[in-house]
Amino acid sequence: MGVLVLAELDNGTLSPATARVVAAAAKLGAIDLLVAGPRAAAEAGATLAGVAKVILATETVLADGLANLLAGLAPGYEHIAAAASTTGKDVMPRLAAQLDIQPVTDIVAILGANRFTRPIYAGNALQTLTDAQARHVLTFRASAFRPAAGGNAAPIETLDATVASAARFIAAHRTESDIPDLATAQIVVGGGVSVGSAEGFKLIEALGRSLGAAIGATRAAVDAGYAPNDWQVGQTGKIIAPDLYIAVGISGALQHIAGIQGAKKIIAINTDAEAPIVKIADVALIGDLFDILPQLTAELEKRGLKG
Structure with a gap:
């Protein structure tokens, strides 16, 4: 039995998180990628290395519908995986309950077919565990894995099934932006409450x-109204692991540090040389x-113009 991965979609397109989850899950076996969305998203998923087949299903944005869809496919797979995103955290526990399985969540490393590493205690410790169940329901912290390469041409199989849901979709409210996705970005500039205002955050955006x-x-900073909710990084926000994190006016509370522990390099800009983030x-x-x-910012732009 192989691995079934739930594709992460963003407004009908394949999210960058999907390529990272595919790269992680490929260590467990051949992957069937479930895309509950437009055919264009399925075609994008078919190019990812490690995908043996794409299953294209009726589009649904509701968690219970996706859980029902996965439950119907579950008998054919040993591992069922998704990103530890808003969608994954909503769908996979529902699926685990239907299958009467204890899920393993927020995985950052795969040590074997049933052996995984995940953070605990707000990221202050790593737990290595063995999942002795016959079937495994998993979520991966996408930022902990490099994305799968492209160039594949996996076949696309259309699933003829009705997705049952007890809820009704009313509307989606989105924040439109041309900046990279925070959860998978290689460089992140973060601002703290010391920035002082939404106007001050324009300096962060310029950098x-x-x-x-x-x-x-x-x-x-989010609670003060300086930045939108979807920019929040930390234990109660998004967990990130960029190559470079620039922390501007951030003291370094434990909850924030828990969200950036995967950063490879950290640059701190602060008036306090004793701030935890500086250390x-x-x-x-x-x-x-x-x-x-x-x-x-001016120096970087100058170098960019020369570049």
Whole structure:
């Protein structure tokens, strides 16, 4: 029996998280990718290395419908996996309940067919566990894995099934943006409450644009109304693992540190040389962010023009 992966969709298109989950799940066996959405998304999924077949199903955005769809396919698979995203955290526990299985969630490393590593205690420790069940329901922290390569041409099989749901979809409200996806971005610029205002966050955005980076924020900055909810990084926000994280005006509360522990390099810009974020940073710029950011952005843009 193989591996069934639920594709992550964003407004009808394949999310970057899907390629990362596919790369992770490929360590467990040949993958069938379930796409409950448009054919274009299925065609994009068919190009991912490690995908043996794409199953194209009736489009649904409701968690109970997706769980029912996966439950119907479950007998043919030993592993059923999804990203540890908003969708995955909603769908996979429902599926596990239907199958009477204990799910293994937020996996950051695969040590064997039934042996996994996951963070616990708000990311302050890593737990290695063995799942002795005959079937495994898994969610992967997408940011912990590199994306699967392209160039594949897997066949697409259309699933002729009606998706049952007890709920009714009313509307979706989206924040439109041209910046990279925060959960999978390689560079992230994050701002804290010290930025002082939504106007101040425009300096964060300007630096982000010069780097092609995603924008993040602490919970305090979001609660203060300086940044939208979907920018929140931390234990109660998004967990990220970029190659570079630039923390601007962020003290480094434990809840925020839990969300950025996977960052490979951290640059801290702060007036307080004793701030927790400064102590774990690879590089620290001590000074007023309102002086440093404009200079840094201007220098990056100048170098970009020369480039």
